[in-house]
Amino acid sequence: MSEYTPPKVWTWDKASGGKFANINRPIAGSTHDKERPVGEHPFQLYSLATPNGVKVTVMLEELLHAGHTGAEYDAWLINIQAGDQFSSGFVEVNPNSKIPALMDHSVKPPQRVFESGSILLYLAEKFGAFLPTEPAKRTEAISWLMWQMGSAPYLGGGFGHFYAYAPSKMEYPIDRFAMETKRQLDVLNRYLAENEFMAGDEYSIADMAIWPWYGAVVKGLVYDAAEFLAVHEYEHVLRWTNQIAKRPAVKRGRMVNRAWGEASSQLHERHAASDFETKTADKSVKQVVGD
Numbered sequence: 176m177s178e179y180t181p182p183k184v185w186t187w188d189k190a191s192g193g194k195f196a197n198i199n200r201p202i203a204g205s206t207h208d209k210e211r212p213v214g215e216h217p218f219q220l221y222s223l224a225t226p227n228g229v230k231v232t233v234m235l236e237e238l239l240h241a242g243h244t245g246a247e248y249d250a251w252l253i254n255i256q257a258g259d260q261f262s263s264g265f266v267e268v269n270p271n272s273k274i275p276a277l278m279d280h281s282v283k284p285p286q287r288v289f290e291s292g293s294i295l296l297y298l299a300e301k302f303g304a305f306l307p308t309e310p311a312k313r314t315e316a317i318s319w320l321m322w323q324m325g326s327a328p329y330l331g332g333g334f335g336h337f338y339a340y341a342p343s344k345m346e347y348p349i350d351r352f353a354m355e356t357k358r359q360l361d362v363l364n365r366y367l368a369e370n371e372f373m374a375g376d377e378y379s380i381a382d383m384a385i386w387p388w389y390g391a392v393v394k395g396l397v398y399d400a401a402e403f404l405a406v407h408e409y410e411h412v413l414r415w416t417n418q419i420a421k422r423p424a425v426k427r428g429r430m431v432n433r434a435w436g437e438a439s440s441q442l443h444e445r446h447a448a449s450d451f452e453t454k455t456a457d458k459s460v461k462q463v464v465g466d
C-alpha cells in the first residue's frame with residue numbers, strides 16, 4: 176500500500192474510486208427536482224432491498240401477517256446507483272439521502288420517518304407489535320436494536336467496503352474490520368446459544384434489524400466472504416438465521432424492492448398483497464449493499 180500524506184485541507188477534486196464512487200459526495204441536499212410518487216395506502220415506503228431496506232419490508236409484512244390491516248403500504252423503488260436518493264422528493268423524507276425512508280399518511284400532517292431503526296420503533300409502537308411490553312424485555316430488545324445500528328457500519332462500511340468494493344485490497348483495513356466483524360459475530364453467537372431470539376424468547380424488531388445483515392453474512396450472501404470469515408464457527412447465528420428465513424412474512428419482505436438476483440426473488444414495487452403472485456421483473460439495478 177503506498178503511503179498517503181494528507182494535505183492541510185481535504186478537497187473533493189477526484190472520485191475516490193471503488194464501487195460507490197459515482198454516488199459519493201461530501202455535501203448534503205438534493206441534486207435534482209423530482210416529486211415523490213404517492214400511492215393509496217397509509218404507508219409510503221421509498222427503499223431498496225439492501226439489508227437496511229429489508230428490515231422495514233419484513234416489519235410491514237409481519238404486521239400485515241399478524242392482522243394489522245392499517246400497515247398496508249406502497250413500496251417504491253429507489254435506485255441508489257442512479258442517484259434517486261438525491262431527488263428533492265426523497266430528501267424531504269430523509270435529509271440524509273439514504274434508504275429506507277417512510278411516510279405515514281394515516282396521521283395529519285403526514286409524518287416522515289427515516290433511519291431504519293427509527294422506522295422499526297415507530298411501527299412497533301404504533302401497532303403495539305414486535306416489541307415486548309414488559310420493561311426488562313423491551314429494554315433488551317431496544318439495546319439490541321441500537322447495537323445493530325452502531326455495529327453494522329463496521330461490517331458494511333468497514334469490512335464489506337474494503338474486502339469487496341475498494342479499488343484494491345489493502346491489508347490494514349481488511350485486517351482491522353475482519354477482526355471487528357468476527358468479534359460481532361461472536362457476540363451474537365454467544366447470546367443466541369442461550370436465547371432463541373435477540374430479545375430472549377420473543378421475536379421482535381431486534382431480530383428484524385440484525386437478521387438482514389448478520390444472517391446474510393453467515394449464509395455467504397454478501398461480500399462473498401463466508402470462507403474468509405469462517406462463518407461455520409457461528410453455529411447459533413446460523414440456527415437463528417435459518418429459523419427466521421422460514422417465516423412467510425420474511426420471505427415476502429426480502430423480495431420487496433429487490434431488483435437483482437433470480438427473477439423469482441424480485442418484486443420491484445409493492446402496492447398490494449397480490450403483487451407477490453403477479454410480479455414481473457422488468458428492470459434491473461446492480462446488487463448493492465449498504466454503505
Ligand SMILES: N[C@@H](CCC(=O)N[C@@H](CS)C(=O)NCC(=O)O)C(=O)O
Binds near residue numbers: 198
Ligand atoms: N443508518 C441508516 C443507513 C442507511 C443506508 O446506509 N442506506 C444505504 C443503502 S443500504 C443508502 O441508501 N446508500 C445510498 C448513499 O449512500 O447514497 C439506516 O439504517 O437507515
